Amino acid sequence: MSGEGFGTLLADSLAVMAAESPLHAAALAAALGAAPVDFAVGAERVRVWRGPGGRVVVGPVGGGAPAVRVVTGRAEILALLDGRRSLATAVREGALDLYGTPGEIARFIDVLVIYLHGAVRCPGMAGILARWRALGAADA
Amino acid sequence: MRPAALLARGGHLRGLGAGDAQRRSKEWLHVAVHGRTAEIVLNLNVFEDGDPWLPPGVPVGRSLWLAAAGGRVRGDVHRGARVAVGEGRLALAVDTDEIALRDGVLVVRASRPGFTVDLRLQPKVRPALAPRIPFDTADRVQWFLVPRLAATGTAEIDGVLHAFDGAPAYHDHNWGRFAWGADFAWEWGYLLPEEPDAPVCVVFARLLDRRQHRVRSAGCFVWWGEDNVRSFQDGEVSFTPEGRFAGPLPPVPPVMGLLSPDRRADLPARWAVRASGSGDAVEVSFVPARGGRILIPDEADPFGVTALHELFGDGTAEGTIRGRPFAFAGRGAIECIRVG
Numbered sequence: 001m002s003g004e005g006f007g008t009l010l011a012d013s014l015a016v017m018a019a020e021s022p023l024h025a026a027a028l029a030a031a032l033g034a035a036p037v038d039f040a041v042g043a044e045r046v047r048v049w050r051g052p053g054g055r056v057v058v059g060p061v062g063g064g065a066p067a068v069r070v071v072t073g074r075a076e077i078l079a080l081l082d083g084r085r086s087l088a089t090a091v092r093e094g095a096l097d098l099y100g101t102p103g104e105i106a107r108f109i110d111v112l113v114i115y116l117h118g119a120v121r122c123p124g125m126a127g128i129l130a131r132w133r134a135l136g137a138a139d140a
Numbered sequence: 141m142r143p144a145a146l147l148a149r150g151g152h153l154r155g156l157g158a159g160d161a162q163r164r165s166k167e168w169l170h171v172a173v174h175g176r177t178a179e180i181v182l183n184l185n186v187f188e189d190g191d192p193w194l195p196p197g198v199p200v201g202r203s204l205w206l207a208a209a210g211g212r213v214r215g216d217v218h219r220g221a222r223v224a225v226g227e228g229r230l231a232l233a234v235d236t237d238e239i240a241l242r243d244g245v246l247v248v249r250a251s252r253p254g255f256t257v258d259l260r261l262q263p264k265v266r267p268a269l270a271p272r273i274p275f276d277t278a279d280r281v282q283w284f285l286v287p288r289l290a291a292t293g294t295a296e297i298d299g300v301l302h303a304f305d306g307a308p309a310y311h312d313h314n315w316g317r318f319a320w321g322a323d324f325a326w327e328w329g330y331l332l333p334e335e336p337d338a339p340v341c342v343v344f345a346r347l348l349d350r351r352q353h354r355v356r357s358a359g360c361f362v363w364w365g366e367d368n369v370r371s372f373q374d375g376e377v378s379f380t381p382e383g384r385f386a387g388p389l390p391p392v393p394p395v396m397g398l399l400s401p402d403r404r405a406d407l408p409a410r411w412a413v414r415a416s417g418s419g420d421a422v423e424v425s426f427v428p429a430r431g432g433r434i435l436i437p438d439e440a441d442p443f444g445v446t447a448l449h450e451l452f453g454d455g456t457a458e459g460t461i462r463g464r465p466f467a468f469a470g471r472g473a474i475e476c477i478r479v480g
Contacts, residue, residue: 021442080398081398083397114443126219
C-alpha cells in the first residue's frame, strides 16, 4: 500500500495498539480468526487477516472469498467516530454495508468492539484520528 | 475566615501519591456554571492511569468539557501533552486549559475546538470536606466542595458567544485512589437558588455498589448564608427516583458512543431527595432537562465502560433547619454512574 488512506491508517493503528495495549492487540488477533475481512472504503480495497505469529495484517485484497466484506466511505467512518451516526443507524441507512453470513457478521462486530476497546485506551490513537480527519478535510 | 481564604487553605492540589503500586491515584477539579443561555462543565483531572509505557508516578492530564446551549449538548475529552499540578496551591493546568485560584477568585479557562471559556468564579460559601469516602474495599476518595459561586465572563460554544454575569456556579475537588469499573457507583447533585440573595443551597450524594443494589453511604448538605449548617448522613437521607428520563444523552467523547449505544432506561425523570433528623428536614425535587453521557474506559475491566450521566435541570428545595424554614427554586445538576 502506498499513500495515506484507510489501509495505512488501519495498519498504523494496529501498530499503536500492539505497543500501547498488547492485551487488546492479542484479543483482537484471537477474535479475528483465520478468515479474512475485506474493506471497501471509497475507492480503496483492503484485506485484514491474522498472519504468522498471531499478528493482524493489513494488505491488498487477494484471492479467495473473505468471511465478511465491509463497504463504506471515509466520510461515513468519520460520522461514526464523531458520534453523528451510530453503527446500527449506518447499517440501516446504507452508509455501511456488511456482507457475510449472520454468524460471520456477528463475529466481525465482536472484532470491531475489541478493536474499539483497545483504541480508546491508546493515547497514540489521537494522532491516527487526526490523520483520518485530515484525509476527510482533503476529500471535502 | 472568608470563603476564598478557606478555599485557598483547603482546596490545594494534593498531587498523586507516590508508590501506588496499583496506579489508581486520581485527582480532579470540577466546575459547573449555569448561565441563562448556556450551561457548562469543565473538569480538569490528573490520573496515574497505568499507561504501560510510562514509569509509575508520571501523571496523565485530561480536560473534559460539556456544554448545553442552543438546544444542543455536546462535549469532548482532551488528553494533554502537558499537565501542571500546583502542589500546595489550587491550580491545575492541562495544556492551555486551567482552573486556578488567584486573588480569591477561581479562574477558569479552556480553549478546545468549538468550546472556549474565560470565567471568574467568586466563592459565596465556605467549603466543606467529606473525607475518606469508601469507594471499594480499600479505596477512599476525598471530596472538597464549594457548591456556590458567582460566575462572570464568557464562553464561546460552536461559534456563539455567551456572557455570564454572576451566574450560579459549583466547584468541587476530589482526590484519592480507585479504578474505573470497580464495584462502586455514585449519584450526586446540587441545587442552587436562582435568586442571588436567597440564603440556602443544597448538595446531595449517595454511593452505591456498581449495580446499584446497595447504598453504601449517603449525605445531604445544607448551606445557609456562607456556612454548611447541616450535614445529614446515611440513614437520615433517602433518594427516590421517579419516572424515566427521555431526553437525548450524547456521548462524550463522541467516539465512545460506538462502544456504548444510548442507554437511559434507569435514569429517572425526577429525583426526590429527603433528609431528616434531630428536628431538621430537607426535601429536594430535581428534574433533569438535558445532559450528556461521559463515557470512560474501565480500568478494572479491559472491555468495560463506565457512564457518568451529567444532567442539568431545575428543582425546588424546602425544609427547616434549626427551627428556621426555607424554600427556594433553583438550578443544578446531578451526576450518576451507570454501567456503560
